[in-house]
Structures are given as C-alpha cells and as structure tokens.
Amino acid sequence: MELNKAASVVKKVGPWAWWRSWWVRQSPVRQDRFANLAPVAAVLLFLAAIASAFWYLRIEEVEREQEAIKRDVEYAQQRLRLRLLERQEQVMRLARDVSNREIKAEQFMVRAEALVQQYPEYQSLTWIDDRRRIIANQSVSSLLPSQHLRAGTVLKIGETESHYSLARDLMQPIYGRVDADDDKTNNNSVLQLHSPLSNDLGRFSGVILAEYSMEGLLRYGIPTEVLAKYAVALRDGDGQLLAGQTIPKRIHLWNLMPGNPRLDNDYEIPVSPVGNDLILRAQAWRTSQGLVGSGLFWLVSVLSVMTAWMLIGNWRHTRRRLQAQKALVAETNFRRAMENSMVTGMRALDLHGRISYVNPAFCQMTGWSEAELVGATAPFPYWPEQDREQLTKRLEEEISGQHSAGGFQVRVKRQNGSLFDARMYVSPLIDASGKHTGWMTSMTDITEPNRIREQLANAHERFTIVLEALDASVSVAPLGSQELLFANKLYRLWFGQDTQGHLRLVAQAGAYEGPNDAEDVDDLAGLPTESLTVASSENAEIFVPELGKWLEVRSRYINWADGRLAQMVIATDITPRRQAEELAAQQAERAQNASRLITMGEMASSVAHELNQPLTAISNYCSGMISRIKSQQVEEKDLLWALDKTAHQAQRAGQIILRIRSFVKRSEPNRALSDVSAMVNESLELAEIELRRRNVRLSHYVAARLPLLMVDPILIEQVLINLMKNAAESIDNAKRPSHQRHVELRVGLQEVDGKSVVEFAVTDSGQGLPPEAIDRVYEAFFSTKAEGMGIGLNLCRSIIESHQGRISAQNLYNAHEVTGCRFSFWIPVEDASTTLQATGVNE
Template sequence: MESTPSEPVRANAPRGPWLRWWRSLSPTRQDRFAALAPLAAVLMFMAAIVAAFWYLRMEELDREQEALKRDVEYAQQRVRLRLLERQEQLMRIARDLSNQDLERAEFVSRAETLISQYPELQAITWIDDKRRIRASHAAPTVAGSQLRIAGEVLKPGETADTFGLARDLQQPVYSQPASTSGDSAPLLQLQVPLSAQGKFGGVVLGEYSIDSLLRYGTPTEVLARYAVTLLDGHNQVLAGTPLATRNPAQWVPWRARTNAYEVPVSPVGNGLVLRAQAYRTSLGVVGSGLFWLVGTLSAMTAWMLIATWRHTRRRMRTQEALIAETNFRRAMENSILTGMRALDLQGRITYVNAAFCQMTGWTEAELVGQAPPYSYWPESDHESLHAKLRDELSGKTIQGGFQVRVRRKSGTLFDARLYVSPLIDARGQQTGWMTSMTDITEPNRIREQLSASHERFTIVLESLDASVSVAPLGSEELLFANKLYRQWFGSQTTGHLQLVAQAGVLPSGDAPTNMGGMDDEDGLMGLPTDPLTSARTENAEIYLPDLGKWLEVRSRYLNWVDGRLAQMVIATDITPRRLAEEQAARQAERAQSVSRLITMGEMASSVAHELNQPLTAISNYCSGMISRIQGGQITEEALLSALTKTAHQAQRAGQIIQRIRAFVKKSEPNRTLADVPGMVSEAVELADIELRRHNVRLTHYVAARLPPVMADTILIEQVLVNLMKNGAESIEQARRPSSNRSVELRVVPKQIDDRQVIEFTVQDTGRGLAPEVLERLFEAFFSTKSEGMGMGLNLCRSIVESHQGRMHAENLYNGSEVTGCRFSFWLPLAQPADATTNSVANAPTPRTIA
C-alpha cells in the first residue's frame, strides 16, 4: 500500500495575508512580535482584573443598598403589624365600652394587662364625649407630667385637637403631641372613637413609647446590622442613635459614604419615619491584597513567557516535520474501524490492519505470510471456508457479502461479515484481493433478543386482564386484538369502534388528511406531535349494556409497522370498583346524617334550654291574660299587645325547631349555588345555642359581596357547627376566664394556587392541640374526647374535599405559649369573580353575637 507525501501539497497550498506578512518578517522581528503578543495578553488580563475588581465593588455597593432597603421595609412591616395589633386590641376595648359590656374596674384591669404585656404601650385612657377622663392606667415609666387623672377634662392642645378629629371622622386617629417637659420621652397617641347606637360616646386613648416601639418592634438582626432611628415629620430623632454626621464641606471618598434609607411607618404616615444607616467595614479596591497578588503574578507571568518562548521555539522547529508526518499516517491507520486483509492471487496474506489484529487477537507478524488454512479459522469450518476461499480467488464474489465464524487467539468465536473486492495496483493490474471484515456478533445477539422480546410481549398481551385492540385510522381492519378482546367482541372491529365512540376519542373515520413528515413525529415514542394527540381522552369510563360491565377506556395513537397511523384502545373492567365506590358513597351519606344526629344529641340540653324560654314566655302571657280577663282589668289594646307577644314567642320556638329539623334531616347531597352569608348565618344561629351554654362569646366576620359557591348548604353548615362546637368544648376544657372565652368565625375571599376561593376560619382561645394529635387529627375513629367516636373531623374533611376544597388545622402561639387553635377550609367559587367584587370583598364587616 503506497502513501503520497503530504509536505509538497501543504507547501503549495494558498497562504492567507497574515501568514504571508508573518513569513516576510525577519527572524529577529518574528521573535520580537512573538514575545510582545503574550506580554500584551498578560497586560490586558491585568487590566481586565482591575476592571473586574471595580465592577464587583460597585455591585457590592448596589447589593448593600438593596439589602438595606429590604431590611428597612421588613422592619417597617414589623412595626406596622405591631401597631395594627395594638390598634385592634384598643378597638376591642372600645367596642366593649360602646356595647356597655365593660365597667370601669374591668377597663382598668384590661388596660393593666395590655400595658404589662406589651412594653411599647404606656397608657390607656377612657375619655367620654365631654372630654372628661373616666378612667386611666399608665405604666410606671410614664413621667408624672404625662399622667392623666380620672375626673379631669382634656386641656386644649394637640390631644384635644385629635379628640375632635376622631369625633368628626369616627375612625381611629394617630397623633404625636409635642413633649411638655424636657425629661419626658416622646409618645405616640392613638384615639379610637366610641360609638353607642350611632352616637359619639368618647374615645379610648392609647399612648405608645416610641423608644419601646423601636426596640421591640424592629427585628434584632436589623438593629444589630444598622443604626436604626425613628424620626418625626420635621426630621427630628425620636428614638435610636444615628451615626455621626459629617461636615458637608469635607470631601468623603465614595467608599466611605454612609448608606442610609428611610420609609414612613403606616398607619401613622409621614409623622413617623423609620430610618436605617449601614456601617461600612469593607476595604476598597486599592486596599485589597488580592489585587496586588494578581498584579505581581501578572508581572512574573510576563517575564516567564518571554524566557519560555525563547527556549521552546528552537525545539518546536525540529519536531514539527516529524510530528506532522507521523500524525498523518497514524490518523489514516487508526481511523479505519473495519478489519482489512489483503491476499495475493495464491491466497497468501500480505497485509492486515490494526483493527483486524484487534478482532482476531493475532499480531500482524503472526498473520502476514500465512497460507490457508488460516489460524483464525475454526477447525470445524475448514471445509466450508476452503470452498468460500476458492470462490473468492476465482472471482465469484457476493455483492452483499457473506457471514462466517471467526476464532480469536483466545479460542472464543464471533460472527463476522466479509466483503471481497479486487486489489488493483497503480498500473491497473490486479495483484490480489482486499477483504473487509465487520464484527456482527452484537447485532445478531440484539436481533435474537428482539425476537425473544417480541414473543414475550405477545404472551404478556394475551394474558392481560384488559382488552387491547389496534386499528388503523380510516379503516375497519383490525391490526391486533388480544385474547380478552376476542372473548368480549370477537375478531371484528365492531367492539373497537364502539369503545372509541362511547369514550369520546377521535373516531377512526376522522383521520387527518395532512400527516406531515418525519419532523412531526416524536422520535422516542413514534407518536405524532400535531394537535391530533390532543383529541384523545384518558381514563374515560363507559358502560356497555351488552356485556353488563363498566369499562375504563384509554386511547393512544401510534405508527404501525407499515407506516400507517393506528389507534390503540385499552379497556379495563372496573365494574367491582364502581360498585365499591357507590357503596362507599352511600355509607358516607349515612355517616354524615348520623354525625348531624350525634351533634344535635350533644346539644340537646342547650336546645331544650333555648326552647324553654319562648315556651315559658307563652305560658306567662296566657296566664296573665286569663287573670286580667277574669278580673275585668284588661283593655282591647292590652289584649292585642299580649297576643302579639305570645305569637312572636311561638314563632321563635317554631323557627328553632324548623332549623334543627332541617339540620338533622336525611337527604341526598344537593349542590346548588349557595349564598355564603345566609349559609353562615344559619350555622351561627344553630351553634350559638351550644356556645351560650358554655358561656363562650361568638364573633363572626363575613366579607361584603361574596360571590356564591357550588355547595350543599346543609353539609357545609354541619362542618361549621362541628368546628364552632369543638372550639367551645376546647375552651371549656381549658377553663379560660370569662374575658378570654371567645370563638371567632371569619369568611373572606382568597386566592390559592391561582384559584379564587372562599376561606372559612374558626379560631378559638382553648388550649390547642398536641403535636401527636395534629398528626392524626383527621384520621377515622381517632378522638381526644373520652366519649367521642372519632368521626366528626374525618367527616368534615371528607365533606370539604368532596366540594374540591381543603381543610387545615394549626395552633396559635403567643411566644412559646399556646393561646388557641385555628381550623380553616376553603371552597372554590362557582364562577370567577370580577376585579370589582374582589376589591370590595377585601373589606371585612364585623358582626358580633354576645
């Protein structure tokens, strides 16, 4: 085998302008440019490093500014939430005063509790509509000049002005009066108006220590990282210690400037501003040791490049020619993966390549010069291989090659395919035969495995307990049907088409006209990627009267072996599952009815007490009328008034009985468009009977203009009654005092996972739930009550989930102390609510039931 020198060809190849310019230079100038190029690259690298340090420094400043902004806004939210929590507590006191549920001693007790519990709250004062101080309680830290004495009248000033503003607006108003003495700490005032039957009845004045508000309201990590201060509207410091200010005329480096950010604290507004100043401790670019290290290394690299380049240039010239020729010939030799063997006209081996040696295990020296029989022929195949060699030498070659067995030097055998062609020299004369050999052991093994796999696959399909059928689109030919399909429908496509039609998938006659090319197919699955695949349905359940079975039908499109688009239908018998589901639904319905009966049985004493009041009133009215009629001491107007009151009490007793009868009545689930406020009102009136027996106050908040939900009213009322009743029992077991015995029901719109829902929350002030109880709370037959059945909360969750909702329970904490428990669940809307409805619904309207 001859080889053509490559160097003359490369020498005559066209050269580019840069190469021609380089070869036109003298060796001295070439050395100079070759030394300057790496040096310039090192200098450019150093400049890039300096620019990178500068850029990273600017990025660091921006990140510090963004971090400061986030921390300040987070601190502002914490302070705002703390103010809103205190505002809510003062509004509760104001509400109790307006409803005359709170006396002066109880007011002082609650004020003392709040002030001792929350350090930022310094004083709470009750002022009537005549500006006279009815009661007041202050912390020991309040200065004597800031104390308010019961019986005094507000003096003219900012507090009195804010009193008038709260009276006019009928809303809570914040103010910050100026300090009357130099030693008194600045206070923040909140005046909450009292409204008794729509009339202004005074205010509840709460005074906050701004310093304590900063200390306890701001997160500790923010106070540790920044110099945090609270400023008034005139930029005067009210609390905190700011960083020392610099002289504006003095020049300050950019890296030493103070990083500060401020934001007003709502709901106070611009009258109270939270400002934070960051401490700067990082070094600049020039003071960074890494900067000088990179510069030094760059200089050393430049010097070493020059010395190394001079040393290696001489060696590269001598090696270039040898490496080029060696690589060229080695690439030709190693690039051929097929074994090559050359024979002369007498059948003697004259050449083998490296791939042939690797296949057989013999070296080139051992093979070259051998005559038949060759060492790699198996002894059992000598006769057949001699015949094939005679045909080969006589010119009887096979176009597609022929398959033989080859023996390795180790004694193992492998399958090979040989292709024979004449070997022609440079003068055009045949000097022998060239044979290429390919190892086909692995393809043969794969072919056998595929055949066995196909056989196993057919056996599996025949033994499936599901019907499998394949038919081409637009044709009534049945390409494949397993044993169960043939038992059900026979060997025709009638059953296949019936399943397709009833399941609602694309019929076989609706085959698309444009199937597209190979680019429109998924190479992994063999399925079309056009919209045809979106026409199929998954897990469609149908009933076949002829078979008397419920079937789950699944469909898939695939390319058949002949290239046609076919449809595979899998039908599984789910009749036992459907029967089990129907039986489970009937049992769940019975369990819901039983749960309502059990609930009313537990509330029997409360219901009897509730009915006893109107019945006793009816008896008293009738006895009084009889006595006055017998004595002739009653007029017609008095008689009519007594009869009207008697009828009213009878209607009241009848409404109670009708409400209880509707609650415990057994009926089929009937989901309709339900009005949320009406549903909540029915549940509240029913549960309030039991809560009053336990001396528990019920408060519920229902957002305005709530859209309807698709629900069974009785089932949702059952969930609400169970949750409120459980809350009252938890409070009773915790033995809470009268001021802390309340259950709150809150109904508001909410967005969960991009879905508009209505959230129901029942919150009590009991002792909460233990961690092990929370893990098993919704399990069937698990109860924390000694007489409980453990089905109430399990049924509640089942009812909510049957309405496509979710239920959740969690404890409420005040520090490490458990202060109650919150149960919440949500139901999806029957239809999407518009933006106007959402915005109005976010404003809660409180309603209290004493």
Template sequence: MATPCPSPSSPVSAIKTPARWWRAWWRSLSPMRQDRFATLAPLAAVLMFLAAIVASFWYLRSEEIAREKEALKRDVEYAQQRVRLRLLERQEQIMRIARDLSNEELERADFVSRAEALISQYPELQSITWIDERRRIRASQAAPTVTSSQLRVTGEVLKTGEAADLFKQARQLRQPVYSLPTAGAGDTAPLLQLQVPLSPHDQFGGVVLAEYSIDSLLRYGTPTEVLARYAVTLLDGRGQVLAGTPLAPRHNALLPWTTKANAYAIPVSPVGNGLVLRAQAYRTSLGVVGSGLFWLVGSLSVMTSWLLIATWRHTRRRMRAQEALIVETNFRRAMENSILTGMRALDLQGRITYVNSAFCQMTGWTEAELVGQTPPYSYWPEGEYDKLHANLRDELSGKTVPGGFQVRVRRKSGTLFDARLYVSPLIDARGQQTGWMTSMTDITEPNRVREQLTASHERFTIVLEALDASVSVAPLGSQELLFANRLYRQWFGSQTGGHLEMVAQAGVPLSPSAPSGDDVGAEDDLLGLPVDPLARARAENAEIYRSDLGKWLEVRSRYLNWVDGRLAQMVIATDITPRRVAEEQAARQAERAQSVSRLITMGEMASSVAHELNQPLTAINNYCSGMVSRIQNGTLSEEALLTALQKTAHQAQRAGQIIQRIRAFVKKSEPNRTLANVHDMVGEALELAEIELRRHNVRLTHHVAARLPPVMADSILIEQVLINLMKNGAEAIAQAQRPPALRSVELRVVPRQVDGAEVIEFSVQDTGRGLAPEVLAHLFEAFFSTKSEGMGIGLNLCRSIVESHQGRMAAENLYNATEVTGCRFSFWLPLANTGDSAITSAATTYPRTTA
C-alpha cells in the same frame, strides 16, 4: 557537366534562412569548441536572467519609493486635517463658553464645572482660564498634568510675556488668536495658547484662555494608523521639535545617497506656520543590493545553471511520475491500514497472496504465516472443513452472493468469532483476472445484539400480555391496529373499534394539534406537531363505563412515534369496577354518617331544644287560659280577643319554625349542591347553635361581610359543619371553666384569596384552653376524640364535607404571648363562578390540616 557556383549576389544566396547559416556555422566548429559553446550557452542564459532580475528589482525599488512618497504625503495631509479639525472643535467649544460669559449666562461655578468637563474629556486641553478686561484671572481650571510653574492662580494679574502679548492681540482683533509655540526649557512641556475675546454689550470684557498640550494633540489628534507607519513630530517655526521623536539619521557606507529618510512636512491650520506637522517613514526594505532575494537568485542562477537548463525537462517528467506513484501507494496503504475490514487475496488456485493488517489482527496470525497457505487454512475451525471447502469452491468458480455469506473463523488463540465474507474478482493491469479479493467483517457483536434484542422483545411481549390492563396502539387517521395485548383482544377482539370507541368516549383528542396551557404554540421542529402531547402522557385520567363489558375503565393515552416513523396513539384501559363499587359504598356510608352525626347533635341538644320549645308553648297556654277566664267573667272585648289570638298564633308559628328547622337538619337526603346564599346559611346555623350555647352560658357573636357572592354548596351540610364547630367551642369553654366575661364564641365570614382563587372563609373562634400539640397532630383522624363520651367522627366528618366542596379545613391555637387564649377552626369554600383550574390549584397547595 559541372554546376556553376552561384555568386554572393545571386538570388539563391539571398534567400538562405538563418537556420541553414546556423547549421553550417555549427558544423564548421571542432568538437571541443562545440562543447565549450554548449557549456557557455547555459551560462550566458543564466547571466542574462540575472541581469533581468537586477533590472526588475531596480525598477520595482524605484516604483516602491515613489509610492512611499505619495502615500506619505497623503497620510500627512490626512493627519493634518484631523489635527486641524480637532483644534477647530476645541476652538468652537471655547467660543461657546466665551459667548455664554459675554451674555452673562454663565457664573464662575458653572464656568469651572464646564471647563473641568472639557479638560477631563479631551486630553489635549491642559487648562482653561477666564481673564477679565484688566488682565485679572477670574477663574481657572487645569489638568493634573500641568506643572506648578504653568498654573494660573485666581485673582492674579496676567504677567508680562507671551500670554500678555496674545491678550493685547485679542483685544485689538476681537477674534480668536493662537500663540506661536516654542520648545520649552528644561522639563516644561510646550503649550499652545488660544485666546477667545469676550464681548459683552459690544465691549471688550476679557478673554477665555485655553492652553493645549502639543504632545497630547499629536498623540490623540493624529490617526493611529499614521502613527504606526511613520515617526510623526510637531515642529515650531524654527524647526525645533515640540512633540514626538524624529528618526535618527541612517548610515549606509555602500550607498550614501540612501541615508536621508523619506519625510514630508505641512503647516497646521489655524495656527499657521508656527506649528508644522512632519512625518518620517520608517525603513521597510533593505534596498536592491541589500535584498537577500537578489543574492539568493544570483547564487542559485550560478550554482544550478547546468541543472536548470540541461536536465530540467527530463527531471521534471521523472519527478512527476515518481510523486504520483508515491502518493497513490501511500494513499492505498493508509486506506488499507485504517479500515477495520480484513482483506485477503487469493490466486486462481486458492493460494493466499495478500492479507492486510486488519485481517492479521482479526485472526491472530501474522502476514508471513498466512501468505502462501493453501486450503485448509489455519484459521478454519476444525469440524467445518467440508462446509468451508464448499464455500471456497463456490468462491473460486464465481458463484458469489451479493450479500456475502456468514462463516465461523478461528483465531490463533483457539477462540471463534462470526464473520461475513464478500468476494470480488481481482483484475490486473492488462485486464485479466488473477484471483479473488475477499473482505471479512467481524459480526459477532451485531449477532449478539440481535439476539439480545430478540430476547428483549420476547420479554416485553410477555410483560404486556400479562398486564391486567388493556394496551392498544393505533396510528392517527387510520383503521390499522399496530399493537394489542391479550386483555384488549379478549375484550374488543383484534379490530380498532374498541380503541377508537374508548378514545371518543373518554374525550381524548384524536390529534395532538390542540395543546393547552403554557405549551400553546410549542411545536416539534420535525413533525410540526405540539411537543407536550408527544413528550408525556395526559395529566388527567378519564373514567368511562362500557355497557358491553359491564365494567368501569380508567383510560389513559399518550402519543408516540412508532417504529416506522408514524405518529401513533397508545391507549391504556384499566378495570376499576371494584374501586368504583367501593367508592359508591363509601359515599353511602359517609351519607349515613352525616345523618347519624346530625341525629347525635340534635340528641345532645334535646334538652336545650325542649327548653326552647317550652317558652312558646307556655306562652300559648297562658294566652289561652287568660282568654278563657276573661270570657267567663265577661270582661273580654273583641279587640283584646283579637290581640290575644294574634300573639298565640305568633308563638305557635315560632314553635313550628323550630320544629321544621330541626326536621330539615336531621332529615336524611342526598347531597344537593345549589347556589346557596351565605347570609341565609349562616343565619340558619346561628339559630340552631344559639340554643346549645345558651345552655352552656356562652355568648355568641358573629360578623358576616356584606354583599358576599353565592357559593355552590349543600346548605344543610355546611350548616352541620358550623353547628358542630360552634358546639365544640362552647363545650371547650365550659370544660375550661372560664369566667362569664371570657365565655364567648365568635363566627366570622369574610372573602379572601387562596393562590389567586376567590373563596369565602368561615372561622369559629372560642376562648377555651386550646389544643395540645399531640391533639393537633391527630385532630381530623377518624375515631379520634378528646371527649370521654365522644365517637371521634365529628371533625373527621366536617373535614370530609368541606373537602367534598373542594375546600380545606384548618385548626390553630390563639396565643397571648406564651399563654393559650383559645382555639380557632377555619375552612373556606370556593365561589360559584371560580374556574376549576384555580380551585384545583388552591386546593392542592392549601394544606389539608394545619397545626
């Protein structure tokens, strides 16, 4: 039974989907027509794409023109505001000048100077002129750019013209007025005029005329970004260009309606419609039709329609896979060629299947020579085949060592080098092992460096063990002894007790956290500890005595970073017992020399001392003889006897004082430094030296400054120095045979400063013939003397005494033109309250001997 065909109006036909209609229509076409439609379909799609692109370009161009017009309007209004503000600022400054002129607070010279300052500061101002009420120019100042025809000459009357008309308008309105600028004739640049009236005592007193360069106003008043984007001009009321350059008309044969440039104009206040600011936008695009992108898109759409539609997906997948493969291959090849590690691949039978360039460079064989080789390989050294075969069997069986194993490799040239091999399994894409990958590293240089370091450590240990000084290193805050040489172990054993005891006894800080001097506050960025103790050893050395060793030790220390990063302290102790014994013997010898020197000095002064004692002894004898004779005669009264006895006692006391002073001077005693009064010390020396100077007929003068502070010194030793210097001066004068008027020795004691340290200077000046240059060079040397009977220990001993008191001694000749008129010896002693650091600095910088 046949099925009835449904009518078109039946519900079945109404519910057919578009897909069924499309398939039915496509099947009804012939294969040729199907191919034609298949060809036209991509073309239609491309044409529709091109139409959409053109419509999009046209819409974007319209939007761009609208945005350009809006931006142009906004920028021109902004530029107009800037020009307006600049005009108002200059107007306010001109009005200030006018106000000062009206109040008679500004003279002509002041007006000229202020006008000159404004013109030099603001380039748009060309001239400022002061005109009185009779239109006579009182003063005028113009810029160098103003032409001669535009200059205002002082004393002239304002000529009839625009300025005169503006003058009348200012007189009537009594307020600032601007002129209406017009384009200048010839080379004359147009100027904008501003006249501000003067009102002294509410009367019209003239005007202040300011002239602006419209071109400078445009150049400096318009923002730079506006000038960069637009062609900006200033026009007058009739549309004539006053400043700036307008754009030339555009010509486009295809689109004539696009020849007009995008422009916008606005009047400039406060000038009004007489000055208009106009901006024309530069052409920034070629339009829709002239756009290269439009034609490029259209051409590519036509030329690549089939490629873009028919093969896009297939080509995209293939290109992505190919690019990924190329990138991966290039990456791995670059990585293999850049590393210095040799790579070698073996199959499961031990045949070489791959070597990289680094492996070839290390062995000297090419890739073609190595690939395919089986054991024994060409780079195996002869004589080591058994060992290398065993290593290869372990390698192929999977018995690999995590740290690799070391072998010797032979180059093609026959030389050998040490290498370390690391082995890992080689897995293919299916997860099956196909062989072994071996990496080889040349370790010849690290082995050589390691051997050199071992030898260097042995040499370093031998040197430290052979030192005559004890060396020990211990970490801070720990009882561990990091290092000790042979002498330390011999003295203190292998414990840190000796190290810590030496540090404590020497006063070396156990922590470098308390620096001194200029380095206070300087800390290491990593450890947070001061830099100074870490960077260098202590500047001073401590000397200690170890009773358990019976030795004097010189202890030095410094802080260092140990090999494990810990902060440690190194102590170096040197045996200085022989030196201390020698110093003590030298001190005893110096003490004996001082005593001998005093005895020699008193021996030389013996006759003078005897003559000095003869006077009081003679006076005592005379007083006693007189009293005896007067008692025998019975003429001696009790009052006269008392007077004679008092005089006799005074003379006896005087003789006793001389004897006591001489005994104290020559008495051998230990150096005793105490707070000594400079006046008393100098007085004692003067009394003893005056006896010797009178014997040589030499006059002694002295000057001691008042209120001198005390010094820490041994008075007897300093007196010995002064007496020796004054006695030498007297002998030099006697040897020079000076006349009586020139026979004088002067002693001066004054305070002074030496490199910031307060000291007391003693100087002895004579009038002898001075010292020869060769004598000055060796003056203070031991056993050097200019006297035939001298021992050469006097001045050397004097210098030693002064330097033992932390002072310095010097000698120099005195000149009158080129003639030597005498010699001066000087030395200084530090005050008792002077700091040790200042004394040390002064004693270091002050020369030991001065010629």
C-alpha cells in the same frame, strides 16, 4: 524486568556512566528535544515560584484586611443593636404605662420631651389611638413644619399607616422605614418603631410611635474608632443609601482572575432587630499601592520577559532543523496510523489466491499474526474444518470475479479454536497504474448483532406472552382506519376480532380516534399540538352495558412498526373498586347523619328550653282569652291582638322545629351554588341556642360580596355548628369569667397557593388544645373531652376535604399562656364557567 535490569546496571557502572550511555543511545532529534527541555523547565519553575510567592503574600494581606473589617463591622452592629434595644425598651415601658392608664397626654409629653432631649437619635415620639388619631406628639425642633404630627389630626395613609396596621394585627413592636418627605433622593429616611397599646380586655387601643433619625443612629450608635477607620453607611434592602457615605469599589485586575478573593474590602450585615430592611455597610480606605506599584514586581517581570525572549529564539532555531526530518516521516506515519486505527479486518489476495496483506484488525480478529497469514494459501488457518469445502468454493468464486455487492456471511475460527460470525465484502484491487493485481476483502465481526437480533426475537415472544396474560384489554388501531393492528386475549374475549370494540371504547372515553372518511377533513384535526408519541395519556372511566362492567380506559398515540400513527387503548375492569367507592360513600353519608343526630341530642336541653318560651306564651295568651271571653270583657280588637300574638309564637316554634328537621333529616348529598351569608345565618340560629345556654357571647363577621360556593349547604352548616359548639364547651370547661366568654366567627375571601378561597374561622377564649393533641384531633375516635366520641372533627375534615378544602387548628397565646383556640377551614372558589357546566346552568 526492564526496571530491575536497569537498576542492576546502575549499581555496577555507577549513575554517571549509566546516564551517559543512555544519552548516547538516543537519536539526535530526541537529544535536541531533551536539551531544550532543561532551560524551559528551569524558567517555568522560577516563574511559578515567583507567582506563587506574590499570590500567597497578596492572599494573606487580603484576608487580614477582610477579617479586620468584618470584626469591626460586627462590633459596630452589636453596639447599634444594643442602642436600638435600649430605645425599644424605653418605648415599650412608655407604652405599658399608657396602656395601664398611669399617665395622660400631658405626662406623656413631659416624658417624651425628656427622652428626646437625652437621646439625640430620637426624632419624635407620638401617641396614636386605635382610630389613628394623634393624641400627643413630641418632636425635635429641627424638623420641618410639614414633618410634625400634630395632636388631634388623623394619621395619613402611607407607609406609616401600613406599619401601624401590622403592629395592630400582630400586637407586637414593629420596625419600619419611611421617607421623611416626598423627595426620596435626599435620603431623608427615618426608622419607625410602632409599639402597640392594649386596653383592659387585651384589645388593641393604639400605638406609641418612635421615630429615629438615620444620621443620629449612625453618629451615636457606631463607635468613633470604626467611623474613623472606614466609610460607614446605612442602606436599605434595595441598596439605597440612608445615612453615611460610600466610596467607589476598587477596580483591580486581581478581581478578574478566577479563584482569587475579591479586593473590594467591604462588609455589610443586617441590623437586628430591624432585619434585612436596614443594613450596616463599611468600606476600608485604600492604604497600599497594590501589586503593580511594587518595584520588585517590575524587576521580576523584565527578567521573565528577557528569559522568555531568549527561549523563543532558541526554539525557532531548533524548529527549522526538525522540519526537514518531520517531512520525511509524516506521510509514512499517517498511512500507518490509518491502517492501525481501522476496526474492519482487511485482507488482500493476489490473482492466485495467496494472501499478500493483512491489517492489524484482521490479525486481532482471528488471533493469527501477520507472519503466519501473509503468503498462506487455501485452506487458510482461520477456516473451520467443517466449513472448508464450502469456503473453498466461495474462494474460487471470488477469484473468478463472481461475488455479490451485498457480501456474504461465513464462520471464522480464531487461533484458540473459538468461532465467530463474520460478513465479508470482496472488491477488485487496482494498483496506481490501473492494473488489476488481486482482490481486496473486508471482514466485519457480526457475532454481537446476530446475538442482539436473536435476543430481540426472544423478547418479542416474551412480550407477546405477557400481553396475552394481562388482566386488562389491550388493542391498537391506526387512526382513521378499521384495521385492528393488535388485540390481546382479554380484548378478543370481550369484543371479538374486529375493531368495533376499540372504537366504542375510544368514543365513550371521549378520546380522539381519527377523522372520518370525508376527503375534506384534515387528518390531524383535533390532535394534540405537541408530538403525538410524547403526548400524555388520557384516562376515563366508562360503563359498558353489554359487559355489565365499569372499565378504566387509557389511550395513547404511538408510532407502529410500519411508521403509521396508531392509537393504543388499555381497558381495565374496575367494577369492584367502583362498588367499594359507592359503599364507602353510603357509609360516610350515614356517619354524617349520625353526627347531626348526636349534635342535636347534645343540644336537646337547649332546644327544649328554646321551644318552651313560645309554647308558654301561646298557653298564656289562650288562657287569657278564655277567661276574658267567659267574663264577657273582651273586645274585638283585643281578641285580634291576642290571636296575632298567639299565631306569631306558634310560627316561631314551628320555624325552630322545621330548622331542626332540615338539619337532622337524612338526605342525599346535594351540591349547588350556595350563598355564604345564608349558610352562616342558618348555622347561627341553631348554634346560638347552645351558646346562650352556656352564657357565651357570639359575634360574627361576613365579608361583603362573597362569591357563591359549589357546596352542600347542610354539610357546611354541620361543620360550623360543630366548631361553634366545641368552642362553647371549651370556654365552659375553662370556667372563664363572663367578660371572657366569647366566640367569634369570621368569613372572608383569601388567597391560598395562587387561588381564591373563602375562609371560615371560629375563634374562642377557652382552654385551647393540648400541644400533643393538635396533630391528632382529626383522627377517628380520638377526643380531648372525657365524654367525647371522637367522630365530630373527623367528619368535619372529611366534609371539608370532599369539597377540595383544608381545615386546621392552632392555639392562641399571650406570652406563654394559652388564651384560646382558632379552628379555620377554607373552600376554593370554582371558576364561573366550570361551575355552570357542573350544575347544568346555561349562561
């Protein structure tokens, strides 16, 4: 309405007349304030425009310089990358010829000398065999004698040897940086390329080592126009200078301002294919004077300082004029602000019970205005009609001075007729001269606290109903006392009304329930060091013979309503779950035993063939002895020799049968400290029968001084036999030639997620796994073999995971061709003290 009215006035009298009338209506103080705002605003806008212009121009300049150096550095990096790739292709071509035995040491020297002379970044080319022996070496003539790798010597242990080992393990070209001498401060670093060699069987047979000079790479790999425009350098990942030059970073006040781009004008990028260990960095030479060196900057600064000085002088003069006026209204405004900011309603009565003052909070609570309340007498407008008699007696008590210090609760009626609960406190009203002039009453709305108190009571009732209906026993008892603070219905049904059941659950679960009655025992002994009310709960599963149930007991320390430290125990019946777990364990044991029987059934023909040899030998020895005894042409020593051979063959057949019986017989899981080598040897005895039948060679490696494992050896042997048998079948199905029919078993100590484990790996040269089946080979009843049942690998995973281990599979590739598969699993090495406690062995 006011805006519409002002707009209509402007239309009638014109904008200038309206502005003048508005200015006249303002007070002198406001006129002075508005008059001072105009020049200040103008100067501020001027300074803001100048600063924005400088900022914009500087940002544009910085972005252009940074974009130019980024573009030039990326171009230089591409040129250097292409040069490294060309040299890498040359080295790999030379390595390929050496692997194919197309060149010998003399021809290698000729080709290496041609490469070193043609491409100046080469520092040396070296042929190293698989025993780290240097076959041939061609280096530039500028190298020191100590830096030459002489033919016939063995590669020294150091950074070069580590890169050599990495190339041998990965069978792919490896880049690495080493220091040319022991003094690393001279920046005599070289870049090495290890290109692996392989023999006819695809095995590692050495490397071709190419060494590049960092200075040569920088000089011949970076375009000359980039070297002329920037300070170019090669650095490693730690920031150490390898080649080139660097200049100090620019120190500029612009860099200290938040939000501004930095003026370092440098850019760095990793050099591929080397990676983050070789970084190309370029820094632009400084060509401009900067912002401070500009004459326009100083002119604008002087004018701005002069304008600010004049404004400050004008402001000080105006400030002295306003100080006197502000002092007059300061105290009044302060008291009024205090009065209006109070949230407690204040009411003053004179000695006759008439209202003499109410604050805005009181008016806001009741809905009546100050004019309607001041001067009113009882009954007051905010009194409910049904409470007037009671409130009149209360008012008489107030006027007579009979009031309580704790106040009293009343109901108050708002102007709209609604009621709310309030608490009033009455105190005498004393004026400045110490005379009693009336009574001061403060009123607080307590409707919300009363509602919350009622809700808490209802919530407590609902909470109690829920606890009584729980299917778990809940009890609370203070520490060190026989008092039972709380027990729900199920607890009372199981253990009665006393605290004996609570203490028995705590004792069986191994949780702390408080000290004994001995006076010399600390009440807090054995408790957690952190705050008990935030300590994590303790869980335990116990069997209660009186109830015939398995209970899961959870305990936690809490602060009771009276401040005492108490312990809450929750016991849940888990008898059905324990019975289901026992049934599942029995079924898993039957499945494992069935798997061993299936494995031996599949190997039956191989075992029969293995037993046929000692049985045939026994028959031959016996027939020979019978014929020689009948012809009376036998001597005692010949007879003893024949009997010894017969006994040896019978013992061999018995060992084969005993080993098969111990593998397939049904037995309870028996975890014990087991030797890894013994388990591997036992599994090899049975697996070699199947592998020999399929004409597959088996090699194994077991690391020395492996720790003992807490496992069931029969189950681990079952996993190893299954994996080796599957490997032989994969090779047989792939129809590999005789020199490629090979299975390798390796056992060693590894570290996974910060803990020590023993890893078992079975590698074959078969046809591998289909890519879509790698994630499903461990599923039950899924098999990649036409006649497979799909339970072998599923049981293997169950066995390994029951020992807290993991099993995995991956295909082996040569380029895009699958050359085999690798199954591996690991079992964690338990702590010695934990292992001894688990097995009941005393140190």
